Amino acid sequence: MKNRTSFYFVIGLIMLAIIGVVSRFISNPMAFIQGIFIFLIIGFGIFFLVRRFYGANPAKSEQSAFRKAAKRSKKRFQQKDSRKPAAKTANSNVSTLKKVKNKPRSAAHLTVIEGKKGKKKKRASF
Secondary structure, eight states, rough: TTTTTHHHHHHHHHHHHHHHHHHHHHHHHHHHHHHHHHHHHHHHHHHHHHHHHTTTTTTHHHHHHHHHHHHHHHHHHHHHHHOOOOOOOHHHHHHHHHHHHHHHOOTTTTTOOOOSOOOOOOOOOO
């Protein structure tokens, strides 16, 4: 019930804005259309400027590195699932399997994301 005064105030402002827009459109339609176009051009200009400067955010590059690593991991797991064990028919096939098992695995699917891990919080000492 406390917010009723602010609700009526907002409704009153909206009604005054509608009356002003309609009266301006009726009195001078060309100026009204021109004002709308200018408003849209300025709005798009501000939108593209903000988008350009926001795109240089270092957090975005970290996010893209995470997405890239997730895509590689997903691809690797899909390849593991799609492989079916083949029937062993020759002895040479067994020797190649042993070589593959002994080969050390590379951790290429892991990526390091820079952060503030080494920074310690300031705490009160007692």
